Amino acid sequence: MIKKEHLVISILLIIILVFSILIISNIEDKTEAPQMPCRVTLANDSDDPGTVEVIRGIGNPDGERIAYVVGVHPLEHLTHETLVRLLPTVDGLNCCYDIYIINVTEDVGSYGGSFNDYDDPGRQNGQNLALKYIYPQIQSGNYSLAIDVHSNVGAYDYKTFVFSPVEGGLGERYAREVADNCADIAYYAPDSTTSGPYLTIPLNENGIPAFYFEEYSFAEQEIKDQHMLELISAVDNIYIV
Numbered sequence: 001m002i003k004k005e006h007l008v009i010s011i012l013l014i015i016i017l018v019f020s021i022l023i024i025s026n027i028e029d030k031t032e033a034p035q036m037p038c039r040v041t042l043a044n045d046s047d048d049p050g051t052v053e054v055i056r057g058i059g060n061p062d063g064e065r066i067a068y069v070v071g072v073h074p075l076e077h078l079t080h081e082t083l084v085r086l087l088p089t090v091d092g093l094n095c096c097y098d099i100y101i102i103n104v105t106e107d108v109g110s111y112g113g114s115f116n117d118y119d120d121p122g123r124q125n126g127q128n129l130a131l132k133y134i135y136p137q138i139q140s141g142n143y144s145l146a147i148d149v150h151s152n153v154g155a156y157d158y159k160t161f162v163f164s165p166v167e168g169g170l171g172e173r174y175a176r177e178v179a180d181n182c183a184d185i186a187y188y189a190p191d192s193t194t195s196g197p198y199l200t201i202p203l204n205e206n207g208i209p210a211f212y213f214e215e216y217s218f219a220e221q222e223i224k225d226q227h228m229l230e231l232i233s234a235v236d237n238i239y240i241v
């Protein structure tokens with residue numbers, strides 16, 4: 001005759017065993033799942049004035065592929081960091097995003113420095129890295145759209161805006177759609193850009209729609225966050241043709 005206490009202890013042990021097996025199998029499932037998104041180094045050559053990384057696979061893996069680019073102009077890093085921090089936190093994204101990140105390490109410069117935009121060596125370093133490493137990746141990467149993220153010191157008619165440096169194509173069309181759907185983001189195309197020839201112009205001219213997002217460099221972080229979330233949502237809902 002089995003004692004009642006022994007029976008209770010046996011049942012408890014069986015319950016603990018079953019739960020242990022369930023927990024262990026759950027952990028194994030998680031380690032076997034693909035680790036997306038993932039951040040990898042694309043370029044780390046001592047001859048270059050900086051490095052290039054990419055975070056791949058943010059959002060819906062089955063969605064349209066869209067590339068964001070940050071770091072072309074190193075002084076604008078607060079806006080770049082805002083995108084890198086916020087995009088992975090947005091739930092229910094429709095599209096699949098890769099963020100290309102340029103980290104210029106030589107001649108980063110400072111606001112109020114002695115160079116104009118065209119002569120600034122830090123800006124040129126970022127532009128060169130964009131053309132050398134990021135342009136070929138986006139060009140051959142089956143992307144529906146690329147967005148180059150920048151900030152400005154407030155010398156334009158608008159402080160927070162999107163535009164394509166190539167008029168009349170899908171880059172302009174998508175940028176206008178974003179501006180139409182964002183209360184705080186205008187469509188405004190400056191007369192010229194320093195970085196266009198290194199990324200957004202050749203992309204547009206070779207089949208990948210591309211536009212700029214420009215934020216005001218000295219906006220409060222809270223405002224930068226708000227604008228970035230508007231951009232992220234509007235981009236995610238663009239009608240891709």
Ligand SMILES: [Zn+2]
Pocket residue numbers: 072073076150151
């Ligand atoms: Zn810029």
